[in-house]
Amino acid sequence: MKQDKVQPASPRPVVKPWVRTVLEFGPLILFFTVFMLYRDQNVVLLGREYGGFVLATLVFVPVMIVALLILWRLTGRLAPMQVATLILVTVFGGLTLWLNDPRFLKIKPTIVFSLFAGILATGLLLRRNWLGAVLSEALPMTPEGWRILTIRMTLFFAAMAIGNEIVWRTMSETTWVWFETFGQPILIFAFLMGNAGLFKAHALPEDEAAAKAAAPADSER
Template identity: 40%
Template sequence: MTDEKRLPPLLKLVLELGPLALFFLGNAYGDRFGFAEDHRIFAATGIFIVATVIALGISYALTRKLPIMPLVSGIVVVVFGGLTLFLQDETFIKLKPTIVNTMFGFVLLGGLYFRKPLLQIVLDSMFELDEAGWRKLTLRWALFFFALAALNEIVWRTQTTDFWVSFKVFGIMPLTIAFALAQTPLLLKHEIKKPGEV
């Protein structure tokens, strides 16, 4: 039986954040490549779709599997990004974070309802927690995903496209990191100790 291949943490981070960074750069500097100011978001969306597909391809080529959350997010990027380009309507790409986060929230809550904390499936290679720990962590992440979805709705409906793109890149990621770090006490409290560990 072969060991499961894993990406080095830095490469994993680049593959997950790279398409988002290119999306931001495409929107910020699209006019330098001949796109009118009100069409930069479409150039950025095209770049985002291509970069996302390439990142998923590289991840699969190196590990022979696709992580669930980036795969679902990637599918939504392609579908809603494609609608954005086809219909020339930026609303669809702006709805993508709302849809993905709401979907993740409902999937996690559904797993809890059926007594299957699905977050354990996604993260059990990183943490070993007792059953109560997985339940609490899953509920917290589900609520956080709903909060992100609501926040995205508020921002894209009340702010400019440029502000929304900046928020998507420089707002959501720091919020997610801060939330993840805030779960450290729960992780420490419910961690399953290996024999010999104190």
């Protein structure tokens, strides 16, 4: 009996870097801009008075939802952290607007970072390479490399969650907005750059990485 040939998977759409950057960081920059413009003012909308933070949230939440949906439409996928962020921003941003209370949006990063630290820590305890399962296509590494990176990312996410709690609970609202808009992205970038040596030391040879990437398709034949 003649077997049907398995069609190769269609390549994922390529999104221009500047388009991805605008979609990922544009809503946050817009939030920062609106907050800085109205941080010392109160605006009345539909009979309710809102401060600059809540007004910026009112702009940020729908723009971020639309931006991530556009990114999903262009690429066909969203990273796990983007999905978690989308859900939590919708929930806690909505609570911020409904209750007119900035605290709900401020604790969102704490929950996101704690969630991923917990997931990675659970994977370590169960000896499961969950991080590699998500990122191995873009970053082929040895199992030991993934284990080390998972430990480091668990500690990093835990530290970020603690840092967010310290900033929003002990510092001014403006300081937290600066930290959320620029501080956290800079720290994440610095963390990734700091692990460049790990990526290089545990990178798979090109032929082995190509064979691993093709393995799922071969197993279906």
